[in-house]
Amino acid sequence: MSLPTSPLEKLVVTLYFAGKTGPATFHRVGLATSYRADGNHLNDASAEAYRQSSQSSYFLSGVDVSGPFRARRNTVVALGDSATDGVGATAEADRRYTDGLAERLVAGRRKVGVVNAGIAGNMLLTSSSCFGEKGVTRFRRDVLGRPGVRTVIVELGGNDIGANWATGACFPSSHKPVSARQITEGYRALIRAAHARGIKVVGATVIPLSGYPGYSARVERLRAQVNHWIRTSGAYDAVVDFDKALADPAHPERPRPGYVSEDGLHPNDAGYQAIANAFDLKSL
Template sequence: MAFRGARSTVIPAGGEAVGDAVTLSTSPLENLVVTLYFAGATGPATFHRVGLAASYRADGNHLDDVLAQAFRESSQSSYFLDGVDVSGPFRARRNTVVALGDSATDGVGATAEANGRYTDVLGERLVAGRRNLGVVNAGIAGSMLLTSSSCFGEKGIARFRRDVLDRPGVRTVIVELGANDVGANWSTGPCFPSSHKPVSARQITEGYRALIRAAHGRGIKVIGATLVPLSGYPGYPGHAAKVERLRTQVNHWIRTSGAYDAVVDFDKALADPAHPERPRPGYVYEDGLHPNDAGYQAIANAFELSVL
């Protein structure tokens, strides 16, 4: 890969670099391996904590290595690489679906190396249905709609431009944010700014309206996802009744406001019919909150492909 024809580049702190286009033959759902080489110390690395695919590390320059023997260390996180843009015979069309979300989009609870996130399964459904659409996963575990965090990154209303509006060829965005705003609404600690205060259902829904207006201004369709069941998860301390009341209020707005172009009901897909405030036992990871592979399959199956 080159950068404006050069074999190397320097990325400024807080900046990004885009490589030159490379001609490769690809097939739908094919995996791609990207090897990076850093000639000197990089300092703190940007990374994707819940990569769910192994990243391998080794000292020295292994750009031309075909085999994997040199790579002695591995991690389930990914580093530096933000994404790969793919074009082809349909590049003139808007054919990208962006999933903007938190851990339920990022894939916490899915089996590593198995492409079991709901976005993966949704992509498989689109291929099987001969729908020429690609799915981009812009989920960040812990992400909140209204609050930026030193642990979980920029708030959704701030990163929406970078992660959705500025991507090429976006047709549809799925908005799956707000569960952490609700679940951690009364939390304090090092991950939250000192100014963090509890938010209301109105503030959350106004945040949704801001995203919808911004997307519609670019001609992008917006699909709203209801908030998944939160009860029973020990990671949200106390305030269980208030959390459930707020979640119910937000979900009622998502389902009935008519603000979204379409709604996909993550809550209904995952909820235990006997205890709808909790996830269905067979669909939940061992932490009691996040979907497992079966749960992500249920979420992906809740989409009507025609609305994408």
Template sequence: MRIPLLAILPIGLIAVIAAPVIAAGHGPSRPPSWIATWTAAPHAPVPGNDFDGPNWSVPGFTDTTVRQVVRTSAGGSQVRVRLSNAYGIKPLRIAGASIGRTGPGASVQPGTVRTLGFGRHSWAVVPPGGALASDAVDVRVSPLESLTVTLYFAEYTGPATFHQDGLTTTYRAAGDHRDDAGAAAFAGETSRSRYFLTGVDVAGAPPVRDVVVAFGDSITDGHGTRAGADNRYPDQLAERSATGRRPVAVVNAGIGGNKLLADSPCYGDRATARFGRDVLDQPGVRAVVVLEGVNDIGAGGYPDFGCGASPKARTADLVHAHRMLIRAAHQRGVRIIGATVTPMKNFTGYYDADKERVRDEVNRWIRGGGEYDAVADLDRLLADPRDPDALRAEFDSGDGLHLNDAGADAIAAAVFRVLA
């Protein structure tokens, strides 16, 4: 099978080549001006666990259709998807793909299924370490609308580049069901992870032109909020923005367990390493909210349980990492908002006097250092007034660290005020 040229091109070039030419007068129109409307930050495949649930990343897929639901944050008249084989060990062969408006469960609304093309082919190959954007599809997309992306893998994919804690049901079926509107073929096992799908973009979407990226760990990723409810803080921020005076797209680049300073085979590349890919390369990015560091501090001193060792975090090292993110954002003209590290006292193993001292020192620097363009002081917002090292009970999902829906909404309201 001949590999299309776009399978080996950088994603920026793919966006130009893959866009169809639409007649306007006597000349071709400009390529679409894409903005990200949804993202999931990719990481290496790992086995499922009791904390995050089962997933299919390690075995991968053969003769399997995978159906994934996303919720947009901004609308447009054209849509495309982005796929990643960043952690693949072999070329990823996509035999076919489609997109449609989400129906109940695994179904797609009748008459809305559209084939996704790749350089005008119905199939594509993504090399190990590579990424790929589909061609544009003319579909009217509304803000806060759910879309279903379906991928068919005829050949063995190898272990899957994925995003573990998706909090939204993903479906799979044996055989090729990319064009099925009904859900019958997908009645078997489900997962809450994302596979290969890292972005959905829209074009032709006035008045939304700017993208805000929420960058962080499991608190940004939404762990502790209700599964299937789209109540992560970036989701609730998107809802506030959609009805605001100056709407923006909001996309989520959180990874559960992520750290500023250390790579992890389970929890993704360190924040300073993945910032370019997961934030600065998002189409249309104009601002980023950084909420990172609690895992460096709280897990500091942990031995390697299979997900990498956790050296004790020093204030100076954490501040240096924050400065690296600030410098990278400013070099690209992106506004960067620092969020203080949230309370962690009652999360098992994350608290002692030395760790709390580091958290306090980092937060004082974020608040008063004057290096972030703006600050969302989540520490003071979420802290128990009677015990400022601990999370307020009304915001606690039950483990002392992760937020419930009300806590996520409190963060969304605070960030919305900073963005205004």
């Protein structure tokens, strides 16, 4: 049975498990409510049985849409951390930057879809039991392994910088401070892998980190070095300046007061819209 779709349409998927599944794969910052119920309710006409809920999503990692444009490369993948995942945005409101970008593409009559591959806390160079596989490893699955990818937006490195000197249960024993050169070499590895598949790469600068736990002058110096490389190296096919879109002109290390959520770090709805507006759609 075919199921027709239209741009920006919402889709609800119901899963039924006949037995115990064991540990579940999940997306912690789903920003959309998942409902749960005991028993088989696939044929229920009402949602009365679904008494449990969560803001995370489970098992389902994506939906592949076919159609007349399937054979074309018309997918943009946003690879990133919490600034891509949407931490700080209003739940159930589709206010991540990827949502705003998708809306702009639809309004511009550009037949391009946006896939959000953000993981809150994710790092470019370090895998973590809390924040997932490092970006240089998951790139193959989350970007190269998807059908029809034409462009990838790389928004990673903020946690490598902010947590560069951090310790704790979420960081493996191999986690050691890294230099700007090591971070940029990680970017180069992603760029080479994408170009080998004919995929365009858009680099995103690292957002202001003054609200990051443990923020210090050395964190800011490292962020400035990495952002300088992103803007000036010429390694990317295009650059989108998340930092400039969010930063307070009077205090560039801080986000604009009206663009930041209560935690002082992550964008709010207005901040995410500012990021979405910063894109040159032709670069995608």
